[in-house]
Amino acid sequence: MPLGLYLLQRLSALVMAPLVLVHLGVIIYAVRSGLDAESLLGRTRGSVAWGLVYGSFVLAVSIHAAIGIRTVLHEWLRLKGPALEALTWALGLGLLVLGFRAVFAVTLA
């Protein structure tokens, strides 16, 4: 594994760790306070802060997961070279697109 990817994976973990806690907190709060979808969206729509929180979460997850799965593909399926890099990028970008769709949906749409 190239050193750069190793560092990127640690860095993305560092970003993710507090955000996972925030995300769990949000879930617990939303469920326990009985908020429905409408009132939730009412709070998140147009909110730059929630956009930034979940935007950076999605970015960190996409990087972290793509590098992790790259290792599995390399070790278990013996993929390497352009095939490995292409799949890694596809995974990372796929997660990024899916994630940002969700973030847009709750903050901007």
Place this chain on the structure above:
Amino acid sequence: MEAQAEHVTTGDEASVHVRVWRGDSGGGQWHIYRVPVRRNQTVLDVVTWIQQNPAPDLAYRFACRVGVCGSCAMTVNGEPRWTCRTHVNRVLRDGQLSIAPLRNLPVVRDLVCDMTPFFDRWSEAGGGFVPGIDRHRPLPAIAPDTLARRAADAAIECINCAVCYAACDVVAWKRDFLGPAALNRAWSLVNDERDRGNRERLRAVSGDAGCHNCHSQQNCTQYCPNLLDPAGSIAGLKRTVMRAVLKGEF
């Protein structure tokens, strides 16, 4: 099912049922031998008995017989071990023993592996000492209780048996991975105050096949017969590389 060949040569005396893998790089099969039980018998004693009795053409490797030279490692009942210091009664399973060449290395013949890749990894990891002074200057005194000296001490007693290399799953999956022994060696040199090769060494151990591939699950540490901790050494390398990156030295 694997083919088996049976060689039963002892009479009624107490014996162990031994399966030995025999073949070469093209493949092989298990051969069955019955080996008489002896007191304090080691796995190497069993192999030697087989070679001296029913199978004079059995290929295997040993030298010191006392756990110093590192040449006798084999796969015993599925696990890598130094055979000269592994007592049969400690590893018998249902009265049976299986003996095969080490994993992760090409087989030459029977129980003998080609150690070339193992030692290649050593040089690739910067395992050679790089001297900093010539013979005309006095050797610097190294205090025995510094952190670096103790870290070097902890890693230094490697006998190059390749047991850890055979135990490592990452080596099995990624053949160019430097592996536990070479990285453990690099760590002992990183902590050697007399050595001047650390800049290149840290580059070598942090390349694509380097220490960052290690999963830290410690098979190597679990199996090292000399009770070294290659996984700990690798963690040390990762920390050192990280520090170098943060200081902008990379």
